[in-house]
Amino acid sequence: MTIILVSAREMEGHMKKITKWFLQTAFMAVVVILTACVPANQLITQPASPHDVKGTYTLLLYGCHYPEEVKNLAILVAEESKYPVEIYDIDTSYKTKKDLSAEQALSEADSFLKCSVRRVWQTEVWRIPDGSGGTVGYEIRPLYFPLEFGSPDILLTSYSIKGDKVRAYIRLTPSAQKQIEASGGDKSDSSGK
Numbered sequence: 001m002t003i004i005l006v007s008a009r010e011m012e013g014h015m016k017k018i019t020k021w022f023l024q025t026a027f028m029a030v031v032v033i034l035t036a037c038v039p040a041n042q043l044i045t046q047p048a049s050p051h052d053v054k055g056t057y058t059l060l061l062y063g064c065h066y067p068e069e070v071k072n073l074a075i076l077v078a079e080e081s082k083y084p085v086e087i088y089d090i091d092t093s094y095k096t097k098k099d100l101s102a103e104q105a106l107s108e109a110d111s112f113l114k115c116s117v118r119r120v121w122q123t124e125v126w127r128i129p130d131g132s133g134g135t136v137g138y139e140i141r142p143l144y145f146p147l148e149f150g151s152p153d154i155l156l157t158s159y160s161i162k163g164d165k166v167r168a169y170i171r172l173t174p175s176a177q178k179q180i181e182a183s184g185g186d187k188s189d190s191s192g193k
Contacts, residue, residue, distance in 0.1 A: 040160035040167075041131050045139060048127040050106055053138055055079065057105040062087055062094040062170060064115035070144065070180070071172055072116060073155060074109030075128070076102075077137040082130055083166040085137065085159075109140040121145045121152055128159055128166070136166050149176045 056079040063072030077085045079099070087094050097108065114120050120142045128136040136159070143152035154176035158169045172180070 040162050043129055043131055043136070043159040043161065043166065045126040045128055045157070045159065048125045048138060050125055052127065053102040053106055053125065055102055057100050057102065057137065058084075059097040059100050059105045059108060060085060060087060060094050060168075061097070061109070061112045062089070064112060065093075067115075067117045070116055070118050070142075070149075070154060070176070071170065072113055072142060073157065073170055074112055074140040075137060075168060076105045076109065076140065078135055081136045082134065083136050083161060083164065085128075085166045085168055087168045087170065089170070106140070113140065113142040116142075118148055119145050124153070130166075131161060149179055151175070 053076065057076040058079065060075040060077065062075070063069050075085055075087070097105075100108065110123055113123055122143050124141050124143055126139040126141065128139055130136045139157060141153070141155055141157070144154060146152050151173070154173050156171050156173055159166050160169075161167075171177075
């Protein structure tokens with residue numbers, strides 16, 4: 001007969017992991033159930049060039065609240081778009097600037113995305129379609145040096161039309177989230193909330 005002794009500290013660590021896993025699983029289940037109840041039209045972003053960005057835009061600047069933050073994104077919403085964009089997070093998580101020319105919006109987005117102490121290698125432009133052949137706007141995302149996270153692109157974004165708005169969901173890739181947590185960084189979940 002073997003007796004296994006486990007210290008209180010080890011038991012506490014295991015309980016914290018189990019509790020965290022349970023809460024994350026419960027949260028995801030609630031999100032899936034609630035999302036399934038609301039009809040939404042998913043929008044699939046497409047690669048674009050800064051030269052495609054023309055006209056006047058409302059600029060949404062998400063993130064950059066502290067030097068280590070890497071969950072940063074800029075969204076340019078075309079003034080002629082049928083749909084305004086709403087970021088699925090608290091209102092204080094992003095800033096809004098209206099009536100910017102394409103050049104101004106791109107320049108401000110590029111500067112904003114370099115706010116982190118993590119090195120941004122370059123930025124990338126993605127078109128956000130409106131589902132009927134038009135364009136809602138553009139997403140400008142940072143690409144980090146591959147040595148920072150193992151992959152330059154660490155954001156997961158999705159867009160859906162809900163009613164008369166486009167809702168943007170922004171979170172980190174699971175591998176980037178784990179790496180940040182392991183280094184003692186941001187402890188928030190990767191759900192965007």
